[in-house]
Amino acid sequence: xxxxxxxxxxxPGGGTAVDHLSMELPTGKMTxxxxxxxxxxxxxxxxxxxxxxxxxxxxxxxxxxxSGQDEALLRRGIGYVIQHAGLFPHRxxxxxxxxxxxxxxxxxxxxxxxxxxLLERVGLPTEFAKxxxxxxxxxxxxxxGVARALAADPPVxxxxxxxxxxxxxxxxxxxxxxxxxxxxxxxxxxxxxxxIDEAIKxxxxxxxLRQGGVLAQFGTPQELLDAPADEFVASFVGRDRGLRSxxxxxxxxxxxxxxxxxxxxxxxxxxxxxxxxxxxxxAIAGTFTxxxxxxxxxxxxxxxxxxxxxxxxDNGVCDGIVRHHDLVDYLMERRAS
Amino acid sequence: MxxxxxxxxxxxxxALRQHLYLALVPVLLGFVIALPVGYLGVRFPWLYHPLxxxxxxxxxxxxxxxxxxxxxxxxxxxxxxxxxxxxxTIYTVALLARTVADGLRSVDKLVNEAATAMGYRRTxxxxxxELPVALPVILAGLRVATVANISLVxxxxxxxxxxxxxxxxxxxxxxxxxxxxxxxxxxxxxxAVADLIIVLIQRAVTPWARA
Numbered sequence: 027x028x029x030x031x032x033x034x035x036x037x038p039g040g041g042t043a044v045d046h047l048s049m050e051l052p053t054g055k056m057t058x059x060x061x062x063x064x065x066x067x068x069x070x071x072x073x074x075x076x077x078x079x080x081x082x083x084x085x086x087x088x089x090x091x092x093s094g095q096d097e098a099l100l101r102r103g104i105g106y107v108i109q110h111a112g113l114f115p116h117r118x119x120x121x122x123x124x125x126x127x128x129x130x131x132x133x134x135x136x137x138x139x140x141x142x143x144l145l146e147r148v149g150l151p152t153e154f155a156k157x158x159x160x161x162x163x164x165x166x167x168x169x170x171g172v173a174r175a176l177a178a179d180p181p182v183x184x185x186x187x188x189x190x191x192x193x194x195x196x197x198x199x200x201x202x203x204x205x206x207x208x209x210x211x212x213x214x215x216x217x218x219x220x221x222i223d224e225a226i227k228x229x230x231x232x233x234x235l236r237q238g239g240v241l242a243q244f245g246t247p248q249e250l251l252d253a254p255a256d257e258f259v260a261s262f263v264g265r266d267r268g269l270r271s272x273x274x275x276x277x278x279x280x281x282x283x284x285x286x287x288x289x290x291x292x293x294x295x296x297x298x299x300x301x302x303x304x305x306x307x308x309a310i311a312g313t314f315t316x317x318x319x320x321x322x323x324x325x326x327x328x329x330x331x332x333x334x335x336x337x338x339x340d341n342g343v344c345d346g347i348v349r350h351h352d353l354v355d356y357l358m359e360r361r362a363s
Numbered sequence: 364m365x366x367x368x369x370x371x372x373x374x375x376x377x378a379l380r381q382h383l384y385l386a387l388v389p390v391l392l393g394f395v396i397a398l399p400v401g402y403l404g405v406r407f408p409w410l411y412h413p414l415x416x417x418x419x420x421x422x423x424x425x426x427x428x429x430x431x432x433x434x435x436x437x438x439x440x441x442x443x444x445x446x447x448x449x450x451x452t453i454y455t456v457a458l459l460a461r462t463v464a465d466g467l468r469s470v471d472k473l474v475n476e477a478a479t480a481m482g483y484r485r486t487x488x489x490x491x492x493e494l495p496v497a498l499p500v501i502l503a504g505l506r507v508a509t510v511a512n513i514s515l516v517x518x519x520x521x522x523x524x525x526x527x528x529x530x531x532x533x534x535x536x537x538x539x540x541x542x543x544x545x546x547x548x549x550x551x552x553x554x555a556v557a558d559l560i561i562v563l564i565q566r567a568v569t570p571w572a573r574a
Contacts, residue, residue, distance in 0.1 A: 126481050
C-alpha cells in the first residue's frame with residue numbers, strides 16, 4: 027500500500043504543485059493518477075520514489091516513510107517506466123532489462139538469464155535481446171521499458187505516461203497485454219496519464235486531480251462515472267459517462283426472450299446468421315454472451331437494423347434475444363434501484 | 364629522396380619517435396585532465412559558460428608564444444621537451460574539456476532520469492551511463508585534438524625541439540628539399556594513422572552508435 031499523508035509540494039518560486047494530498051493506493055492494485063497538465067500528478071508520482079521531496083507531509087510504502095530510506099536502495103525496489111521508455115542507448119535490449127538486477131549485485135549471467143525470460147513475458151521474441159534500442163519501434167521500446175521495470179520483481183511499480191508516445195493501435199495492444207501481465211503479477215502500481223479513457227480502462231482505482239494539485243475524487247472507474255463528485259470530475263470524465271459506465275456492468279442478468287419470438291432473425295442450426303429486413307437479408311454484425319458488458323449489449327441493440335441484440339452460449343448457439351425497448355426498461359429499473 | 368632516407372634513417376627515425384612522443388603524451392595527459400574539468404562544467408551548470416570562454420582563450424594563444432613563454436613560468440630550460448608537452452597539454456585540455464562537457468550535456472535527460480529512477484548513484488551513473496553515452500562526441504573531439512597536436516609539434520622546431528619539424532628547419536637552413544618533403548609526408552601520414560586508430564577504437568567501443 028502506498029499512502030500519501032497530507033502531502034504538499036511548493037516549488038521555489040511559489041507554485042503549488044500538490045496541495046494537501048491524502049490518499050491510499052491499495053496493495054496489488056493499479057491506481058491511475060489522472061488530470062489536466064499542472065495538476066501535480068507526475069510530481070505526486072515522483073514523490074513515491076523520492077525523485078521529488080515533499081515540502082510537507084509524508085509518503086509511505088507499506089507503512090514505511092520513504093524519506094527515511096536510502097534513495098538509491100529505495101529506487102532499486104521500485105519499478106519505473108517512463109514515456110518514450112528512456113532506454114539506455116548504449117546497451118543491448120537484454121542489458122537494459124538486466125540493469126536493476128546488476129545494480130543489486132547479481133552476476134551478469136544471472137541477470138541476463140532472468141531478463142531473457144522477462145522479454146518473452148512482455149511479448150518480445152528473444153532475437154531482440156541483442157539489438158540496441160535505436161533498432162526498435164516505439165511500441166517495442168516501451169515493452170522493453172516495462173520488462174526493465176519488472177526485472178528485479180519489485181512489489182511496487184511507477185509508470186509515468188508509459189503508453190502515450192505510441193500510436194493508438196499499438197497503445198490498445200499494449201493496454202491489453204499489460205492488463206494480462208498485471209493480472210498474473212498483482213503489483214502495486216501507480217500510473218500517471220492525462221488520458222481519462224486510459225485511466226478508466228486500466229485502473230482498478232482512479233485519482234482525479236485538478237489544477238493546483240488538489241484531489242478532486244478517488245474511486246473505482248465506475249464510481250467516477252456513476253457519481254462524479256463535482257462539475258470538474260463530471261466534465262473531465264466526459265459527457266458519454268452514462269454509456270461508458272455500462273462497460274462495468276455484466277450482461278448476465280439482462281432479460282431475454284426466446285429467439286423464436288422474432289420473425290426477423292434467421293437461424294441456421296441454432297446459430298444466428300442474418301436479419302430479414304424490408305431491403306433484403308443483412309448479415310448479423312455481432313452477438314453477446316453472458317460474460318460481456320451492458321455496453322456491448324446496448325451497442326448491438328442500437329446498431330442492429332431491427333433493434334435487437336442477440337445472445338449466444340459458449341457454442342455460438344443463440345439462446346435469447348433482447349429488444350431495445352426492453353433493454354431501456356431494464357436499464358431504467360437498474361438505475362432506480 | 365631514397366638516397367636521403369638511406370643516409371639519414373637514424374635522424375629521421377629519431378625525429379619521428381620524438382614527434383610521436385611530443386604529440387601523444389599531451390593527448391593522454393590532456394584527456395585525463397579534461398574529463399574531470401569537463402564534468403565540473405556539467406555538474407555545476409553555472410560553470411559551463413566560463414569554462415567554454417577560458418578554453419576558447421587558451422586555445423587562441425599562438426603556440427610559438429606559449430613555447431617561448433612557458434620556460435619563464437615553469438623555470439625549465441628553453442630546450443626542455445617539457446615546454447612542448449605542457450603547452451600541447453594546455454591546448455588539448457582547452458579542446459577536450461569543452462567536448463567532454465558538451466558530450467555529457469548531449470545525454471538525453473530522460474536517460475539520466477531513468478538511470479536515477481533505477482537506483483543509480485551519481486558516480487556510478489556517470490561511469491556506467493553518462494560517459495558511455497557521451498563517448499561518440501568525446502572521441503570525435505579526441506580525433507581533432509590528436510591531429511592538431513601532431514601538426515603543432517612541428518612548430519617546436521623553431522625553438523629547437525620539434526620532432527619532424529626539425530627536418531623542415533634543417534632543410535630550410537641547407538636549402539635542401541628532401542628533408543622537407545620527408546617531414547611533410549611523415550607528419551601527414553602520422554596524423555592520418557593516429558586518426559584512423561581512434562576511428563577504429565570508436566567503432567569497437569560504440570557499436571550502438573551505428574545501430
